[in-house]
Amino acid sequence: MCLIADSTVQQVREYSDIVGVISEYVTLKKRGRNFIGLCPFHSEKTPSFTVSPEKQIFHCFGCHESGDLISFVQKVDSLTFVEAVTVIAQRAGIVVEETRGSASQYHTDFDTIRDMLALLLAKYQTFLAESGPTVSYLADRGVLKDSFEMFQLGFSPSSFDAASFLKKEGASDDIIDRTGVFYRTDQGQFRSRFSGRLIFPVLDYQRRVTGFGGRVMQSGNSDRSVAKYVNSQESRLFNKRKLLYGIGLAKPAIKKAGFAILMEGYMDVLMAHQFGFAHSVGVMGTALTKEQVQLIKRFTDTVYLAFDNDQAGQMAMQKSYQVLAPFGMTVKCLSMSEKDPADILLAHDADYFQGLIDQAVPVLDRLIETSVNALPNREIDTVSKCLGQLLDVVKLNPSKVVQDHYVGILAQELEIDREIILAQIRKTRYNVVSSLKFSKKDHTSKYLKAASFLAYVSATDQSYRESLRSKLEGIDFIDPDYVKLMGIIIGSDLYNQALYDEIEDDELKKKYGALLIEGEQVFTKVNVTQQIDECIGVLKEYYVSKRREEIKVAIREIEKTGKDTEQILMLLNELKELKSSREQLNYG
Known part of the structure; x- marks a missing residue:
């Protein structure tokens, strides 16, 4: 099987226009060194989605989704890794080179499902060409042959056993189930949703089959319970949203x-x-x-x-x-x-x-005209209610110029003073100011902030990483994820987005992406060496404090038994050394 060559993947990873690509999906506005916009992965009104062109990473402060350009395209378009790499390469003018490899390397279940859907579509198209009544129906509706060929229309005769057809093509029951074309009977048998229907294939923006719509064609069927139109079952591929x-x-x-x-x-x-x-x-x-x-x-x-x-x-x-x-x-x-x-x-x-x-005409003009014309009277309560409903729609537009324009129209149409409407809309106007704070919750300790800072500077600067490699002994990074992350960072020679690509654990990837973006929002690289020393001191203090408490608990447990005085002496000696260490740290 032909696969994308590693050299192509590397060129795509090095492609630097992350802002340009993401801007095709999200409206981004520059804020400082970064760009912000409404997150495409969750519903929000205040922009919390941040893209760093410097670090080639995105991060959402709302849903905590993070990643590089390839992972963004994968997620936003529901693509496989290879598909995402290909899309970016085509946009960037990168030649997609192929190599030989095993089918399992990149070929996923989703590729198999798409293959099966494409086979079904070809079969449906063949059946349409052979179905005189269906072709006549389309002609009666004014559809030309060129049109139904362009939209790849098909037909699924009642006699067609689509499940058996796919099995002969090598599809497993699981793959057949996940095509979204079938439902299961009480006996577990597959039945097509589209039997006896005109088929409208639903393609994505890359013109790949994701599923089908089907219109019932049995003109003699008087059963009103039979839906005129049905669609494929919702799935990761066929997501009507x-x-x-x-x-x-x-x-x-x-x-x-x-x-x-x-x-x-x-x-x-x-x-x-x-x-x-x-x-x-x-x-x-x-x-x-x-x-x-x-x-x-x-x-x-x-x-x-x-x-x-x-x-x-x-x-x-x-x-x-x-x-x-x-x-x-x-x-x-x-x-x-x-x-x-x-x-x-x-x-x-x-x-x-x-x-x-x-x-x-602009939709707002039409809505205002319709609402005003529908007023039963001009009493103050009626007009006030109408104004409130229309302002709810007007303020949805983020442009203050547009909002103020329609304030004038509303003032004229409803015969209300413009300043009164302005005061009302200013009171409720959508505020796009975003507060991007880095974990400044009340329960966030100085210890976790210290760990975050050390992880951030070591992830983004080679010289600081080198100096930290010899200073981390006896330091507790508190959060288990930070312990793992620091192990990866300190043990690598890669930085920023390049290191992100090497992290295998998905949760650690997210944490690393968040670290790069959030750290940039909060930490300043001024007097970094001094800050590193202070953070190391804070974390050593944490280790000493934690260990002292552990020793005290251990001594109390031994004292309850009245035995092992030698062990108590050893613990007391360690406690003394820890006290001395804490005094030397000059913290607390």
């Missing part, structure tokens, strides 16, 4: 147009692409998520919402704005007379739909 239908096809067009058109369903997106609106993507019938927004933001800061013209679609528009606004996105909405974009495109033409795009 992180996927957008059509994103792999839409990427170039989004960049060219400067904005994305966000729709709801599979057919909406397919028809939009067929009519030339290739910058369209779909949320697949679920509420928009922050992960999907982060994916869109890698290609544009502007989104046009083209949701169904019904109550549910209008509610989805408002909820989508609430997710988009905190990311500083420009959000507009189309005014559609028909129910959904597919219907509009088929009933009219591309020029008509382009006109709707040209006439799109």
Whole structure:
């Protein structure tokens, strides 16, 4: 099997534009020597995600996720190590060299699952070409052959035993189960979720199959309990929160147009692409998520919402704005007379739909207009309630300029003094100031801070590490993880991100990443030699104090038995020596 050569992996590890790559996923702002933004790995309103270009490490002060560029891309895109290395190499213009190796070296279960999904897709496509009724259905819906080939549509006949097919291809029961395509009967047998359905493959932004959507095709089936659409089971590969239908096809067009058109369903997106609106993507019938927004933001800061013209679609528009606004996105909405974009495109033409795009208005304008027009009266309680609801939406946008603009509109529309609204919004305005403190909790002792400082300077500076190698005897680093970490640091000739790559334990990796970023926030490299000596003294004091208490406990236990006076004398002598050592340290 061909694998990525170590030389390629090393070049990727040495690639220095960690800020540039992460900026494609997270909006970063410079703060001092580092960059900060909202963490992509947990939900937060105050930025706690920090990237250090100097140390080539990221760390979140909220969820404590840490790592280098490769681990970031792995986690944020759910990639294997090899896939992450390949993505970064392609971005950096690094030639991906291959070598020979065993299949088990890098080939994971996720690679196998993707292989099985790709085999299923090819089979579904073959069945579609052979299914006259399904092809006729697509033609009746106005779908051209070029379109269903471009979107790789398929069909799963009721007679197709997909599980047996995958077993013949070498898939184990565990792999079959994890494809997300099947459910188990009470007898433990596999049954396909997509039997008798038109197949919409769901691809990620790299156009790899993650799962499927399926529309029921049995026209004579009157069972209302049968869902019209079903999707693959949620899994690490098929995570709808992180996927957008059509994103792999839409990427170039989004960049060219400067904005994305966000729709709801599979057919909406397919028809939009067929009519030339290739910058369209779909949320697949679920509420928009922050992960999907982060994916869109890698290609544009502007989104046009083209949701169904019904109550549910209008509610989805408002909820989508609430997710988009905190990311500083420009959000507009189309005014559609028909129910959904597919219907509009088929009933009219591309020029008509382009006109709707040209006439799109900011979502906030639409929400304010709709809310004001819906007021039953102008009594103070009614107006106050309306104002409060609209301010909750307005303040989601991090731009004070945008907020103040809509304060003026609200003042005019609701006939309220502008200063009153300004006072209200300033009182509730989102504060983006972040307090990045390094473990300054009340229970954090001076001993742990001393251990942290020694670990930090030895991890980041060769000369200090060399001097520490001969000074650590008789020092207790308190935290067991710091003991392990210091052993790795002192025993290595690597620094910063290079040393991170050599640490095998995941928890220690996180602790090391946190140490590099948090240490930079707190510790100053002024009079470092003096600080090192003071920290060593503090930790030696800790060792002496701890050992003295251990001896006192041991003496009391021996005295209870009335025996082994010789042992007591030895302990008393050690206690005396420890007292002398403590006095020499001049601490406490």
